[in-house]
Amino acid sequence: MKMGVVGLPNVGKSTLFNAITEAGAESANYPFCTIEPNIGVVDVPDERLEVLGKIYNTQKITPASIEFMDIAGLVAGASHGEGLGNKFLSHIREADAIVHVVRCFDNDKIIHVSGSVDPIRDIEIINLELVLSDLEQVTKKYEKDAKLIKTGDKSLIESVDVLKKVKEHLENGKCVRTLSLTDKEKEILQSFSLLTAKPVIYVANIAEKDIMIGENEHSKKVQEFAQKENSGCIVLCARIEEELVSLPKEERPIYKEELGIKESGLEKLVKASYDLLGLMSYLTAGEKEVRAWTIKKGTKAPQAAGKIHTDFEKGFIKAEIVSYQDLVEAGSFLKAKEKGKVRIEGKEYVMQDGDVVLFRFNV
Numbered sequence: 465m466k467m468g469v470v471g472l473p474n475v476g477k478s479t480l481f482n483a484i485t486e487a488g489a490e491s492a493n494y495p496f497c498t499i500e501p502n503i504g505v506v507d508v509p510d511e512r513l514e515v516l517g518k519i520y521n522t523q524k525i526t527p528a529s530i531e532f533m534d535i536a537g538l539v540a541g542a543s544h545g546e547g548l549g550n551k552f553l554s555h556i557r558e559a560d561a562i563v564h565v566v567r568c569f570d571n572d573k574i575i576h577v578s579g580s581v582d583p584i585r586d587i588e589i590i591n592l593e594l595v596l597s598d599l600e601q602v603t604k605k606y607e608k609d610a611k612l613i614k615t616g617d618k619s620l621i622e623s624v625d626v627l628k629k630v631k632e633h634l635e636n637g638k639c640v641r642t643l644s645l646t647d648k649e650k651e652i653l654q655s656f657s658l659l660t661a662k663p664v665i666y667v668a669n670i671a672e673k674d675i676m677i678g679e680n681e682h683s684k685k686v687q688e689f690a691q692k693e694n695s696g697c698i699v700l701c702a703r704i705e706e707e708l709v710s711l712p713k714e715e716r717p718i719y720k721e722e723l724g725i726k727e728s729g730l731e732k733l734v735k736a737s738y739d740l741l742g743l744m745s746y747l748t749a750g751e752k753e754v755r756a757w758t759i760k761k762g763t764k765a766p767q768a769a770g771k772i773h774t775d776f777e778k779g780f781i782k783a784e785i786v787s788y789q790d791l792v793e794a795g796s797f798l799k800a801k802e803k804g805k806v807r808i809e810g811k812e813y814v815m816q817d818g819d820v821v822l823f824r825f826n827v
Contacts, residue, residue, distance in 0.1 A: 465758060467737065468556025468662075469534045470594075471565035472586050473577050476669040476702035478502070480565055481534040483705035484730040501555045502534040508734050508745070508756065512788050512818065516747060516754045519796060526755040528745055530737065533559065553597050557657040561741060562664045563733065564590060565702075568682035569671035583682050584689055587666070591639055594659040599634040601656065606631050626652045634660070642693060663740045665696035665733065675701045676724055696736040698729075705729040744817035747788065748772070749797075765813040769823045779825040783809045788818035797822075 471477045485504025507527040517525045535555050556562065566583045567576065606627040609620045626649045633643045639660035645653070653661060668683035679687075683699045690697035708716055708728060720728070727735075738744065738758075745756040746768055757771050770777030786797065786806045794800035797820075815821075 466531045466559045467561055467563050468559035469532055469563045469565060470590060472589065474574055475565050475567035477565045478534055479706050480667065480702040480729065481532060483702060483709050484733060485532055486709050503531060505529050505531050506730060509731050510745065510756050512747065513754050513756060515792060516749045520749050520751055520754060522751055522754045524753045526753060528756040528758040530734065553659060557659065559662060561737060562662050563667055564664050565667045565669055566686050568668045568680060568686060581682060583686050587689060592637060595634050595637055595639060598640065598658045598660050602627055602631050602634060623652050665698065665736045665740060666690045668697065668699045669702045670699060672701055672704055675704055696740040698732045698736050700729040700732060746815050746819045746821055749820055759815060763815050764811065765809055765815060766811050768815045769825065775827050776823050776825045779827045780811060781824040781826055783813060784822040785809050785819050788820055791820050
């Protein structure tokens with residue numbers, strides 16, 4: 465899973481990126497500090513893996529992972545080359561979702577490119593730049609394919625109809641994710657990797673003084689905006705998250721408790737990402753390795769097996785499955801089997817979050 469991190473300059477993007485990836489991206493108080501995109505791969509926190517590791521006395525634990533890409537701060541006119549230009553928008557076209565960091569803190573010492581803190585205005589600036597970038601791409605494709613239809617290529621009619629619908633929506637300054645589309649239309653659009661068609665998680669970045677309450681007037685506005693758009697939203701303080709990861713791991717729970725923080729920013733972001741994208745994890749376990757595999761909710765057993773290796777899907781015979789909870793309560797796979805908790809499932813079985821699976825296949 466890939467997440468593109470966007471926002472205006474000086475909203476806390478790189479600070480948040482540092483905190484969730486511990487990658488040490490440069491973060492400073494001036495616009496366009498991030499020149500080249502910073503990329504960090506993060507393990508998805510999952511306490512179940514450690515528990516299974518102890519049950520199986522495993523040699524290796526492999527969590528699921530998320531790739532975060534932090535691009536240069538965008539400004540009004542970015543789609544036409546302002547600031548560092550739309551070159552950087554291309555970096556996030558292949559992302560599965562966008563993490564939009566919004567400044568929700570007042571601090572005269574940290575420059576705001578628009579001169580004041582107004583989260584909804586800031587969101588609309590970024591969204592408009594993404595809209596304009598998409599509109600340029602869609603218009604070119606629409607005009608090209610419309611000409612080909614006139615020359616007799618009827619295979620493009622369906623695609624052009626969708627592009628026309630999307631083009632009109634973008635011309636009204638609206639993101640594609642707010643447009644009602646059929647499954648077929650969504651499928652046609654996938655190949656264009658439109659920025660505004662991607663799901664979004666808004667990150668309301670509040671000040672340290674607001675962390676005990678967990679919100680402020682600015683963050684409330686962002687949450688309301690996200691709710692209307694059916695997007696994800698989390699509230700955190702990037703500066704505190706950065707301080708948290710600078711501590712030794714054994715001291716972090718104490719610091720979180722002192723501040724009344726139940727989950728780290730990374731934990732919040734992972735949960736929001738999985739919810740937004742309709743994802744879940746199934747688990748495989750043995751002496752050699754305990755591992756989490758990320759799949760879409762509703763995935764059937766053969767396709768889940770294909771995540772491990774294509775041969776597993778092609779030669780799928782059956783899956784031996786026990787729920788994580790039943791396995792932990794039994795104490796071992798063998799004991800779970802003796803208690804009748806291990807099920808034999810076939811090709812139509814829909815995987816559930818926390819299924820511990822042993823696939824049987826024939827190549």
